[in-house]
Amino acid sequence: xxxxxxxxxxxxxxxxxxxxxxxxxxxxxxxxxxxxxxxxxxxxxxxxxxxxxxxxxxxxxxxxxxxxxxxxxxxxxxxxxxxxxxxxxxxxxxxxxxxxxxxxxxxxxxxxxxxxxxxxxxxxxxxxxxxxxxxxxxxxxxxxxxxxxxxxxxxxxxxxxxxxxxxxxxxxxxxxxxxxxxxxxxxxxxxxxxxxxxxxxxxxxxxxxxxxxxxxxxxxxxxxxxxxxxxxxxxxxxxxxxxxxxxxxxxxxxxxxxxxxxxxxxxxxxxxxxxxxxxxxxxxxxxxxxxxxxxxxxxxxxxxxxxxxxxxxxxxxxxxxxxxxxxxxxxxxxxxxxxxxxxxxxxxxxxxx
Amino acid sequence: xxxxxxxxxxxxxxxxxxxxxxxxxxxxxxxxxxxxxxxxxxxxxxxxxxxxxxxxxxxxxxxxxxxxxxxxxxxxxxxxxxxxxxxxxxxxxxxxxxxxxxxxxxxxxxxxxxxxxxxxxxxxxxxxxxxxxxxxxxxxxxxxxxxxxxxxxxxxxxxxxxxxxxxxxxxxxxxxxxxxxxxxxxxxxxxxxxxxxxxxxxxxxxxxxxxxxxxxxxxxxxxxxxxxxxxxxxxxxxxxxxxxxxxxxxxxxxxxxxxxxxxxxxxxxxxxxxxxxxxxxxxxxxxxxxxxxxxxxx
Numbered sequence: 211x212x213x214x215x216x217x218x219x220x221x222x223x224x225x226x227x228x229x230x231x232x233x234x235x236x237x238x239x240x241x242x243x244x245x246x247x248x249x250x251x252x253x254x255x256x257x258x259x260x261x262x263x264x265x266x267x268x269x270x271x272x273x274x275x276x277x278x279x280x281x282x283x284x285x286x287x288x289x290x291x292x293x294x295x296x297x298x299x300x301x302x303x304x305x306x307x308x309x310x311x312x313x314x315x316x317x318x319x320x321x322x323x324x325x326x327x328x329x330x331x332x333x334x335x336x337x338x339x340x341x342x343x344x345x346x347x348x349x350x351x352x353x354x355x356x357x358x359x360x361x362x363x364x365x366x367x368x369x370x371x372x373x374x375x376x377x378x379x380x381x382x383x384x385x386x387x388x389x390x391x392x393x394x395x396x397x398x399x400x401x402x403x404x405x406x407x408x409x410x411x412x413x414x415x416x417x418x419x420x421x422x423x424x425x426x427x428x429x430x431x432x433x434x435x436x437x438x439x440x441x442x443x444x445x446x447x448x449x450x451x452x453x454x455x456x457x458x459x460x461x462x463x464x465x466x467x468x469x470x471x472x473x474x475x476x477x478x479x480x481x482x483x484x485x486x487x488x489x490x491x492x493x494x495x496x497x498x499x500x501x502x503x504x505x506x507x508x509x510x511x512x513x514x515x516x517x518x519x520x521x522x523x524x525x526x527x528x529x530x531x532x533x534x535x536x537x538x539x540x541x542x543x544x545x546x547x548x549x550x551x552x553x554x555x556x557x558x559x560x561x562x563x
Numbered sequence: 564x565x566x567x568x569x570x571x572x573x574x575x576x577x578x579x580x581x582x583x584x585x586x587x588x589x590x591x592x593x594x595x596x597x598x599x600x601x602x603x604x605x606x607x608x609x610x611x612x613x614x615x616x617x618x619x620x621x622x623x624x625x626x627x628x629x630x631x632x633x634x635x636x637x638x639x640x641x642x643x644x645x646x647x648x649x650x651x652x653x654x655x656x657x658x659x660x661x662x663x664x665x666x667x668x669x670x671x672x673x674x675x676x677x678x679x680x681x682x683x684x685x686x687x688x689x690x691x692x693x694x695x696x697x698x699x700x701x702x703x704x705x706x707x708x709x710x711x712x713x714x715x716x717x718x719x720x721x722x723x724x725x726x727x728x729x730x731x732x733x734x735x736x737x738x739x740x741x742x743x744x745x746x747x748x749x750x751x752x753x754x755x756x757x758x759x760x761x762x763x764x765x766x767x768x769x770x771x772x773x774x775x776x777x778x779x780x781x782x783x784x785x786x787x788x789x790x791x792x793x794x795x796x797x798x799x800x801x802x803x804x805x806x807x808x809x810x811x812x813x814x815x816x817x818x819x820x821x822x823x824x825x826x827x828x829x830x831x832x833x834x835x836x837x838x839x840x841x842x843x844x845x846x847x848x849x850x851x852x853x854x855x856x857x858x859x860x861x
Contacts, residue, residue, distance in 0.1 A: 214666070214784075214787055215786075216786040216787065216791060216792065217662070217791075217792060217793060217794035237733070237735060237736065238736075240735075242734070297738075299740075300700070300703075300710040300712075301709075301710070304704070324733070324734055325712065325713045325731075325732065325733040325734060326733060328695075328696045328697070328700075328712075329700055329710070329712045329713070331697075332661075332695075332696070332697040332699075332700035332701055332704075333700050333701075333703070333704045333710060335661075335662065335697070335701075336662065336665060336700070336701045336704040336705060337704060339662065339794075340662075340794055341660065341662065341793070341794030341795035342661065342662070342695075342697060342795070343795060344661075344693075344694065344695035344696065344697055345694055345695070360798070364694075364803075365692075365694075365800070366578075366580050366692065369580075370800050370801070370802060370803075371800065371801050371802070371803055372797050372799070372800045373797070373798045373799050373800075373801075374795050374796070374797055374798070375795065375796055375797075375798045376794050376795050376796075377794075377796070378794060379794040417709055417742055417743040418709055418711070418740055418741070418742040418743075419740065419741045419742070420738055420739070420740055421728070421739040421740065421741050422738070422739035423736055423737075423738050423739075424736055424737045424738075424739075425735060425736045426732075426735065426736055426737055428734065428735065430734070431734060431735060494834055494835055494838065495829060495832075495835060505803075509803075515832065515834040515835070516828075516829060516832040516834065516835060518825060518828075518829065519810070524812075529810045529812070530810065531810075532810045533808065533810060533811065533828070533832070534810065534811050534812075534813055534825055534828045534829075535810045535811070535812045535813065536812075536813050536814075536821055536825065537812065537814070538818075538821075542818060543818060543821070543822070546818040546819060546821070546822045547822045547825060547826075549822070550819070550822035550823050550825070550826050551826055554823075554826050554830070560829070560835070560839075561835070561838050561839065
């Protein structure tokens with residue numbers, strides 16, 4: 211940490227820091243789609259700043275990831291390809307990414323707000339002594355000459371949004387919640403230049419070893435990827451209510467979710483939870499049954515393309531967000547709705563997989 | 564064992580965020596009179612340390628950076644069973660972001676380590692007020708300790724051989740990691756079920772006065788502390804943008820009619836309609852559809 215200087219007193223212009231970077235997160239050859247979402251959003255920031263959009267790809271034998279990064283919008287790729295990077299571990303990834311930053315000086319670096327992204331971003335920001343905004347849900351930039359990243363994030367239990375600036379350090383770093391931004395279009399065959407950098411570490415330098423890796427079919431992940439979600443809340447009044455929701459979900463080819471109230475009541479496991487302490491989702495169709503619409507729930511599903519709400523209380527906040535609302539008893543409405551969807555869809559899912 | 568192993572738990576006193584209200588007119592926080600609590604994620608972190616105390620007789624120290632009243636959070640730790648507690652408090656630390664926070668905590672941990680070498684630091688995975696999860700890793704990096712985050716199980720620890728084995732959860736997997744001591748763990752709530760405070764510890768806690776350190780006796784550079792030492796600043800806060808559309812309330816004489824109109828509305832939604840009309844070749848291409856188009860009133 212030698213040479214740490216006061217972050218609020220420097221008055222550099224950072225003219226040598228240019229470009230928007232996205233760290234491509236992957237595990238066992240599969241990319242976390244949040245990285246592509248960030249390339250989509252990063253494209254807009256890069257355009258406003260008139261700079262290149264770059265992907266940083268670290269791993270072992272990552273050529274296919276490099277290709278995909280170009281297809282999702284990267285103008286160039288910084289690659290660190292080394293057997294030591296086979297599995298994610300903090301030390302070598304932090305070393306590799308920090309070295310890239312020092313050598314090629316991005317002005318903005320975005321990562322997913324995931325277990326890996328948060329772990330890595332925190333270490334890297336401490337290594338390069340810059341500012342890091344966690345869990346961002348809105349991104350913008352001030353046009354040149356200030357070029358500042360405006361990273362907004364929920365605060366105090368999602369009740370308020372705060373815009374965070376990092377004026378005197380570069381890069382400006384942020385982690386971003388998955389499913390906050392839409393996937394960019396994929397341009398097959400699109401390619402660009404690749405800059406290779408060495409890792410400069412060997413296995414002997416790394417104290418942490420991965421002994422085992424068990425892929426877990428988390429329900430939460432399925433929930434996050436689903437196109438149709440039928441979710442239940444306190445209004446169900448009973449764990450048995452989820453049976454009805456399952457039938458509706460099945461008729462639509464979707465999955466079941468829940469609000470925190472239903473999880474806290476012990477009606478369904480935490481894996482099903484949508485919202486601040488659960489998953490953020492972005493399905494095409496979200497049907498909220500007996501969910502009043504606490505802000506902590508709304509932030510987890512407000513980006514759904516279409517929201518249908520069923521609630522007894524006409525003043526429930528969920529109706530302010532929903533596109534279609536039914537005031538009524540879900541125990542009466544849902545079975546009829548299930549039947550109607552079955553008939554109209556002829557047993558096919560609403561959206562083909 | 565040559566000496567008693569030392570486990571340090573980093574905690575924070577936080578406002579009970581569930582109690583915070585927003586002034587709908589000004590969009591500002593109404594914080595007055597909000598009770599403070601020990602960050603809920605820190606309780607399982609402390610519990611994990613106390614289990615090591617039960618098994619190996621380790622010394623457990625709780626530490627926090629905060630205003631003088633953060634003493635209450637430390638007394639809570641003593642009530643659960645912490646041996647000692649350190650309050651790092653100084654006006655120069657006010658307004659710290661995570662980088663400035665890890666700077667100050669790092670200096671204090673170095674001082675603590677000099678008095679009684681630290682084998683393990685345990686933190687909660689995040690706080691409920693900041694929600695960043697950045698302080699644990701920041702401390703690990705500054706100390707040069709091994710960084711092990713989102714730990715759901717401490718499988719093995721050997722203070723003599725200096726090894727540790729943990730299970731870590733990610734969005735898609737559970738990893739088993741073997742690493743070296745000293746290490747910093749951040750733990751998820753599911754790692755354990757915290758104990759209740761025992762009566763003798765509760766009594767001890769009521770009279771307990773933590774060790775108080777300030778910037779001077781931890782050798783802090785004031786320029787790297789608090790607001791001054793923070794690269795990030797909050798430029799503004801605002802209420803989430805209002806919704807941009809009207810909800811179509813569907814009511815009809817009988818439920819079948821209601822249901823059919825809901826089905827119509829769903830099938831007629833631009834995004835859903837387009838996807839149904841032009842089923843894409845690959846899943847990826849489908850995801851690529853612009854998602855913006857909101858419902859009717861948009």
